[in-house]
Amino acid sequence: MQASQVSSPARAAPRISRQRLKYYAQGYAFISPWIIGTALFTVYPVAYSAVLTFTKFDLLTPPEYIGAGNFDRMIGDSQFPTALINTAYYTFIAVPLQLFVALIMALFLNQQLRFINVFRTLFYLPTVTPTVASVIIFMYLYNPDFGFFNVALGWFGIPGVKWLGDPNWAKPALILLSLWYVGGQMVIFLAGLQSVPDALLEAASIDGAGTLRKFWHVTIPMITPTIFFNLVLGIIGSFQVFTVAFIATRGGPIDSTLFYVLWIYRHAFENLNMGYAAAIGWVLLVIILIFTLLQFAISQRWVYYEAEGS
Amino acid sequence: MSIAVVMKGVPMRKSIFRGNTVSRRGLLRSGLVLGVGTVAAMALSGCGEEEEVAAPAPAATAAPTQVVAATEAPPSMEKVTIKMWTASVEDINPIHEEEVANFTSMMPNVSIDLTLVPWSDVQTKQLTSLAAGDKPDIAYTHSELNSTFAWRGVLQSLDEYMAADGDFDRDDFFAGPLENLSYRGKVNGVPMYSGPVIFVYNREMIGELGFDDPWEMYQEGNWTIDAYEQIVRAAATGSGADRIYGDRELPNALKIWWLWIQGFDGQVWNDKVSESLMHEANALKTWDWLTTLVKDEVWADSTVTGAFSGGAEGMFVSRKMPFYTASRWVTTNIPEEFPAATAPMYKMPNGDDNGRDGTDGVGMHADTKHPDEAWAVLKHWATDVMDRFVEIRYTNPTRRSVLNSPAWAAAMATWDNVEVHNASLEQIRRGFYHPPGYREINTILKKAYDEVKLGQKNSADAFSAIKPDIDAILQESSE
Numbered sequence: 001m002q003a004s005q006v007s008s009p010a011r012a013a014p015r016i017s018r019q020r021l022k023y024y025a026q027g028y029a030f031i032s033p034w035i036i037g038t039a040l041f042t043v044y045p046v047a048y049s050a051v052l053t054f055t056k057f058d059l060l061t062p063p064e065y066i067g068a069g070n071f072d073r074m075i076g077d078s079q080f081p082t083a084l085i086n087t088a089y090y091t092f093i094a095v096p097l098q099l100f101v102a103l104i105m106a107l108f109l110n111q112q113l114r115f116i117n118v119f120r121t122l123f124y125l126p127t128v129t130p131t132v133a134s135v136i137i138f139m140y141l142y143n144p145d146f147g148f149f150n151v152a153l154g155w156f157g158i159p160g161v162k163w164l165g166d167p168n169w170a171k172p173a174l175i176l177l178s179l180w181y182v183g184g185q186m187v188i189f190l191a192g193l194q195s196v197p198d199a200l201l202e203a204a205s206i207d208g209a210g211t212l213r214k215f216w217h218v219t220i221p222m223i224t225p226t227i228f229f230n231l232v233l234g235i236i237g238s239f240q241v242f243t244v245a246f247i248a249t250r251g252g253p254i255d256s257t258l259f260y261v262l263w264i265y266r267h268a269f270e271n272l273n274m275g276y277a278a279a280i281g282w283v284l285l286v287i288i289l290i291f292t293l294l295q296f297a298i299s300q301r302w303v304y305y306e307a308e309g310s
Numbered sequence: 311m312s313i314a315v316v317m318k319g320v321p322m323r324k325s326i327f328r329g330n331t332v333s334r335r336g337l338l339r340s341g342l343v344l345g346v347g348t349v350a351a352m353a354l355s356g357c358g359e360e361e362e363v364a365a366p367a368p369a370a371t372a373a374p375t376q377v378v379a380a381t382e383a384p385p386s387m388e389k390v391t392i393k394m395w396t397a398s399v400e401d402i403n404p405i406h407e408e409e410v411a412n413f414t415s416m417m418p419n420v421s422i423d424l425t426l427v428p429w430s431d432v433q434t435k436q437l438t439s440l441a442a443g444d445k446p447d448i449a450y451t452h453s454e455l456n457s458t459f460a461w462r463g464v465l466q467s468l469d470e471y472m473a474a475d476g477d478f479d480r481d482d483f484f485a486g487p488l489e490n491l492s493y494r495g496k497v498n499g500v501p502m503y504s505g506p507v508i509f510v511y512n513r514e515m516i517g518e519l520g521f522d523d524p525w526e527m528y529q530e531g532n533w534t535i536d537a538y539e540q541i542v543r544a545a546a547t548g549s550g551a552d553r554i555y556g557d558r559e560l561p562n563a564l565k566i567w568w569l570w571i572q573g574f575d576g577q578v579w580n581d582k583v584s585e586s587l588m589h590e591a592n593a594l595k596t597w598d599w600l601t602t603l604v605k606d607e608v609w610a611d612s613t614v615t616g617a618f619s620g621g622a623e624g625m626f627v628s629r630k631m632p633f634y635t636a637s638r639w640v641t642t643n644i645p646e647e648f649p650a651a652t653a654p655m656y657k658m659p660n661g662d663d664n665g666r667d668g669t670d671g672v673g674m675h676a677d678t679k680h681p682d683e684a685w686a687v688l689k690h691w692a693t694d695v696m697d698r699f700v701e702i703r704y705t706n707p708t709r710r711s712v713l714n715s716p717a718w719a720a721a722m723a724t725w726d727n728v729e730v731h732n733a734s735l736e737q738i739r740r741g742f743y744h745p746p747g748y749r750e751i752n753t754i755l756k757k758a759y760d761e762v763k764l765g766q767k768n769s770a771d772a773f774s775a776i777k778p779d780i781d782a783i784l785q786e787s788s789e
Contacts, residue, residue: 058462059438059440060437060441060459060462060463139616139617142613143613143617144611144613144617146618150550151550154550162611162613164613164617165614166764167766252756252757252760253613253764254757254760254764255757266753270749270753271747271749271753272437272458273750274441
């Protein structure tokens with residue numbers, strides 16, 4: 001704001017020129033669909049869900065104010081720790097595994113080979129396959145009697161397991177299934193790998209570094225922002241895992257795949273406890289927020305941003 | 311317009327922008343912040359889209375002002391639109407749509423705004439629609455949810471409409487399906503689907519095992535739970551890809567299990583429906599019987615059938631099991647030439663042979679402004695439209711008068727037997743009341759059932775442990 005626009009000494013409101021007003025109006029007009037859409041379909045529902053956390057609401061009758069009753073209930077609900085532990089188990093095993101597999105795939109697809117674009121497309125293809133279809137295919141593969149996995153184990157004399165029917169194996173089975181969708185992370189890694197300056201790799205080679213040493217001391221540090229990006233989004237996504245469990249196991253057997261968002265869904269749409277579901281949802285928001293902030297804090301120690309020279 | 315122009319004059323301390331460029335860290339950070347924000351919004355908005363809610367309404371309604379028959383002249387020529395929600399199933403959708411036009415041709419002042427929602431989603435979508443204040447005049451109902459709808463005043467009683475309408479013969483309806491759509495003695499919906507439990511079996515496989523034909527056993531009075539168990543145990547052989555099971559595990563739902571609980575002389579609830587009795591000695595016999603068949607791998611676990619192409623029906627057609635406990639509408643993929651046959655429910659240990667039906671239906675919203683017209687639509691769908699559904703094999707009849715029609719006999723697959731279905735229709739009893747909160751109870755029960763099935767607990771411990779949770783749900787609606 002320019003000093004000349006402020007009328008002194010009465011400190012009256014600054015006058016804005018007609019041209020500038022028109023300029024602002026045009027700007028707001030351009031973004032108004034987004035503002036209105038966000039206000040109606042995101043901000044309002046989010047705010048309303050915050051209100052619902054303090055109510056008992058069965059969808060069919062008006063919400064009834066119950067104060068912190070839903071949060072009290074959550075503390076005593078045995079499914080709260082179950083859902084949280086299942087989700088944490090899934091997240092802390094699936095995400096590193098996904099990152100590892102995606103990085104390996106990206107390294108392979110970063111080679112100068114004929115038809116490399118075809119391979120890249122093929123490896124990315126599962127990501128665009130509808131989740132429901134993929135999960136159903138995996139259910140067939142996990143069939144204890146007729147499925148491929150047990151048949152393959154049988155070739156090596158290893159007895160099969162019940163996979164989705166065994167509480168000890170259901171989560172690992174879903175984690176394994178999640179690797180089918182690493183195509184998105186792979187593409188981001190591929191972009192990160194391609195941005196590693198050749199000059200650094202050449203310099204390392206001249207200094208006598210082998211392939212592994214160059215990878216560990218040049219490539220990895222240079223792609224730490226990409227790793228961080230995939231890590232944060234991977235953790236957020238894994239905390240919200242829902243579809244695979246909803247289709248393949250419905251949270252069973254014995255709640256072994258009762259993930260947090262599935263638990264929310266159950267209360268919201270099966271048990272008609274929408275107020276309670278909203279409270280659970282807000283707690284998830286806080287958990288994700290804490291984890292994300294924590295990662296940002298820790299990232300200062302290991303993420304290297306070349307442009308800032310940090 | 312460039313970013314730099316838009317940002318002109320705006321102080322940007324620690325901005326992600328440096329001149330006209332975006333730093334890598336800044337971009338990643340802003341992307342993450344946007345991601346977190348979006349995720350939070352999505353997670354929460356899924357729980358908070360309900361704005362207006364249905365006001366509570368009395369479960370029972372005032373008497374109909376004037377009952378209208380679809381073939382009669384309407385009470386007034388006021389143009390009325392009846393909003394109707396029901397389940398969408400591929401086979402019957404064209405009939406629904408044709409009948410909308412047919413009805414309007416009979417009652418020109420009434421048009422029907424029909425919403426067909428895929429069957430698997432209809433309960434959830436209708437609930438969210440109701441929560442948003444979008445109240446159809448005619449709503450989908452199911453025995454599972456009917457009590458909740460009636461208890462919460464969504465659906466009104468139809469008894470007085472039925473009584474006042476001279477064209478509507480309530481006694482023609484089988485009692486079971488109507489009872490399934492009742493709450494505290496009042497009918498809240500008219501049935502649109504009926505499919506009693508039947509046993510579909512492979513005649514050749516059972517013959518090869520050296521057993522008599524189950525339908526013949528039924529006719530001779532020898533079709534009992536013991537006879538069934540002998541056959542399925544004998545059939546269960548092999549391992550790995552060569553595995554043959556006796557039958558599939560019963561679908562994991564109390565709405566199915568209650569038949570066996572009562573067949574073993576157990577009870578599901580007490581008389582006031584305020585307390586679960588599923589932990590008592592006779593009910594425990596049921597849980598042990600059911601879970602032992604799965605533990606012994608006589609019944610194919612639901613994770614086996616669910617992970618087979620075509621599900622349990624696919625296993626049956628692939629000769630992976632000689633029995634397929636089912637209802638009519640899930641037998642549509644059995645080929646005409648397949649050596650299949652059907653038998654009604656067997657005699658339970660206590661001698662009962664009650665059958666069970668998962669009745670779908672439609673009811674009238676308590677807040678409808680056009681109850682007479684809505685009733686006329688309901689009646690048309692419960693009778694004339696249902697007859698067409700029967701003709702295309704979608705459902706069994708819900709009225710006795712249809713049993714004598716040639717269309718019903720003609721609606722059989724070549725391997726099927728109309729007498730079996732007639733017998734199974736007579737077996738339907740309600741016997742089990744789905745209380746409000748049924749679905750939550752079912753989820754709790756399933757966990758206990760799995761604990762017994764997987765050998766983690768014995769049935770007494772598992773079902774005693776869940777009793778307090780179930781009782782708390784029951785007591786809320788019994789108050």
